[in-house]
Amino acid sequence: MAKTIAEINKRIKEGKAVVVTAEEIIDIARTKGITRAAQEVDVVTTGTFGVMCSSGAYLNIGHTKPRLKLGGGKAYLNDVLAYPGFAAADLFIGSNALPDDDPRNRIRPGEFNYGGGHVIEELVAGKDVRLSATAYGTDCYPRKKLDTWVNIKDLNQATLLNIRNAYQNYNVAVNLSDKLIYTYMGMLKPRLGNATYSSAGQLSPLLKDPYYRTIGIGTRIFLGGGIGYVAWHGTQHNPDVLRGDNGVPKRGAGTLAVIGDLKQMSPHWLVGTSMLGYGCSLGVGIGVPIPVLDEEVLRHAAATDGEIFAAVVDYSDAYPKMKPDILGEVSYAELKSGTIKVQGKNVPTASLSSYSRAVEISGILKGWIQKGDFLLTESVAPLPGVDSEVTFKPLNERPVEY
């Protein structure tokens, strides 16, 4: 018997909703069967915590007296380059932004100790952040220079807007070359010395709703410790990839663009990170509730690590050179066992996404829903699906001739 979101919300308000995490549903489905589990369970909560590079925050700093127009000028937050190409008082700070004087990879591997992700973490933590800006001056915005401390509590708006988060599956990274390489997937030791992966697998939001039946535009979510929303499909959203018989993508597929009020969030769930030899970024915690509308939704939500597969990719050659080659597929159960087999060799694995934090997020979201604090949303519009013709294209480079 199918349920509606309105019915589930009614049960949440009455304190009667049965809410379980995406980990708990696995055992429930196994012991009770899909049919009974779908009848009994109303909501499955997912979670993921990992470094998500396409993240950033819009800040409205309030107008200076006399007025200054940031737009078209230059702005820095704790010396990290921010983007002021808007009106007078809006700024965007991206997670990968760096100070102008950061040595980057001049001496490899660069350390990237402080960047945009760290600025966002400090803002969220309530710390004062130094804003310095220069502008060109106009009749209505005459001021040209600004150097001040700002604090999130004084900003008009601080809005986290992450244009690509929560990747539906991701590569497993290895290194076939003879030298150590430094990548956004961490340090990869030569000759298949290690393998890194970055998905929460059986807890990851889009892996538990593989065809985006319930997660859509407008879906209310846990974001960075506060409440956020799915704003759009994320950049590089690529629904039509190779999928298993269970419908779960075997490659990086869908993504989410998410938005939320940074003022509600917490530095526990938005963590500035440094990837040696690569750059700075932001660790982001996201949790998405899945309303159990019918058996199909439940069957997907009950997928286990053993049924979810990812592609092993060589980051010394195939990845940088944009070659499509993969070295095989492994399940998240194999990845979590600590060793995978690649080209006949046992390769030790490490996760870059925190499974224990993902468990924590799914538990917090479950608690919010059980208490009636968090109601589920009907999506305003669906995310582009398998038949949408939305794909992930490489750049069609057309060199400019002189």
Add this chain to the structure above:
Amino acid sequence: MMAAVSKRIVLHFPRRTIDRPIIWHLARDYALEFNILKASIGPEQEGLMVIELTGTQEDYDKGINFLVKTGVKIQSLSQDIIRNEDRCTQCGACVTICPANAFCIEPGSRKVIFDNEKCVACGLCIKACPPHAMEVHF
């Protein structure tokens, strides 16, 4: 026969000891097996060494006594490698980086366990840890 002990310690050599073959004495006079894990000399000519010493309890104690009399300051290694629990996100990026296998994943909770007894203070995890949760204090 006394039981063998094997300990990892941090030695700070004051400048005046720089021309003395101290580790050689440990091996020759006290029959201690040594494994140097890290050694450096700072700009003020003070030396720092992370070393593993193995021998009988009696020889080990005598060797340590010799080091103290020579003026070498001794710290236990495990006190100096610290994980900042507030910053650690329990991801696991360190697990396959550590050459001493000092990190492992607890199967149930999937939290990262740091066994500082295994740590050789190489410092690899400090740079490899995305949120910079690992600290070494010498």
